[in-house]
Amino acid sequence: MYKISIYSILFLVTTLGANAQFSVSYTAGYGSYKMGDMKKLLESAFQMEQGTMPAGLRIVDNFPAYVTQSVDFTYKRDRMEWGVTGTFMTTGGKIAYSDYSGKYVEKLTLTGYRIGATYRYYLSEGKLGKFPLLFYGEVSPAVTFTNLKYRATVDIYEGNIHEEANDNVSTKAKGWSVLPALGSKLFLTRKLALTANIGYDIEFGSKLSTTSNTLRVDWSGLRLNGGATIMF
Template identity: 50%
Template sequence: MHRLFEASLSSMKTQLPPGVRITDKFPGYITHSIDVTYRLKRHEIGLKGTYMTTGGKIAYSDYSGKYHETLTLNGFRVGALYRFHFLRTQIGNLPFSLYGEISPAVTFTGLKYDALLDLPDYDVHETNPNDNVSTDETGFSIQPLIAGQLLVTRNIFISCSAGYDFEFGAKLSTINNQLRVDWSGFRGNLGLGFMF
């Protein structure tokens, strides 16, 4: 779901210890979104904000010392949205509608880098020895999805949606290479909303 392309761990000059591996695919976690919209008949417009996070770590320690390197990525997606309610019906006595949504957005990506090399026998204790990564970049994305909305009271509704976020990723520059941050991926959402 979240990937860093063309990444190299420049601080690891030798062969990796047993049980340690380098990966360019960071795990996907739950994202959090909030929408504020205005609805007029079948049309709905508004703003959408999303928080995303992922990360990776490489670490090793033995009698001679320890080493760890951690990358944490945070993304804030801020954009507009347009919804069209193409089907309105009822489930029992509860109003239900199906709609399509399109949401273009700007994504602000922040990278936190942390590293430690500790070799007591050689009097080596370095924190962030290769802290040469730019920490903030901006990308763009577009997210189409289809969703259903069930009004359970006069003001409260439950929504469920599925779609895909196409990210035109930001590039974080280092001295030797570029890390391409790609937040693209499937989005399945379950939400609770309030209507005024």
């Protein structure tokens, strides 16, 4: 009986190894962000600064779309694949003025670290030329850790004056999100594939408590990614 149990375990492990596949993926892409509260905060700061600064003061960045980077570690068996994923995101807002006498820059920088799980189901397969091509649907629930930093600098060229301030608005928070996506995987070899996907990240709320109020950091937005996968 003891020998039968050992043989059964060995058979199960061998079977899993034969039909399963471990992968590591790296993708880089494009992320857009709603950031409604953060844009209002920047607009309010701009209105206040207009009373003390020259007419050329401008909002030059208003939390624009920017590059994202992701790493996935997954396990695939038959049509299903699941694992863990991590994504780095960043965006910011900036008010600036510059002329022959000096410059003024006020900047808010947001960084986000999205860490969660991913589940994929392979829907169909075909070929692109001689290369196998798979299509899949994906859903990824995660927690997003957000960090906000504030910095203001003044440079007056005459007299070589430089002043810098970092406000206590700098803080950290976390929120929850879910990212549904559709993607494809093109196999160049049995161990190497190119990947591409499109999805929409739905953020349920990451609140930053400042000295004056509570702000919602909304990373919700379109996600476009492309990269490579190595399989073991």
